[in-house]
Amino acid sequence: SMWEMFRDVGFGAAPGLGFPGEAAGKLRPYRNWRPIEQATMSYGHGISVSLVQLARAYSVFARDGELVPLSMLRVDMPPPARRVMARRTAGAVRAMLEMAVNRGGTAPRAQIMGYRVAGKTGTAHKQENGVYAADKYVSSFVGFAPASHPRLVIAVMIDEPSAGRYYGGTVAAPVFAQGMAGA
Structure with missing residues (x-):
């Protein structure tokens, strides 16, 4: 089920990096769950996750359905992975995420010359006092490259973007591209 997938990728649990104040999200x-929540959670309403949790979830698509424990340390022997999604499913999602970055998708500004990139934009109203603010946004882009054999996942979140632009593909995707190109 959708709930099991969310739980399997770490949503609702602290990421386990050992930093004070790690958020478990909601x-x-x-x-x-109410019947409508499965639909609304598919686009981010009724669930909250940290940027680290979101990046970790995208690593599942990049790793053909396997989840690896998070670490901030570079290690010669990474911890064992756990399969949380069928390889075929992860590959299908990866192909869709690559289309989002191509011309006609929501994030062509995430493209990097010479690399195939996969990712997804996010644009959400901010919550203030339990209500969505009409004019305040959080914009994001999470992606990985190269899409054919992913090596790195980067997640970007812009809190209350300015200059009248607030879509993830407009403000967060270029930051991703700049960071990924320099990696």
């Missing part, structure tokens, strides 16, 4: 128990 994933309500499945037994408390």
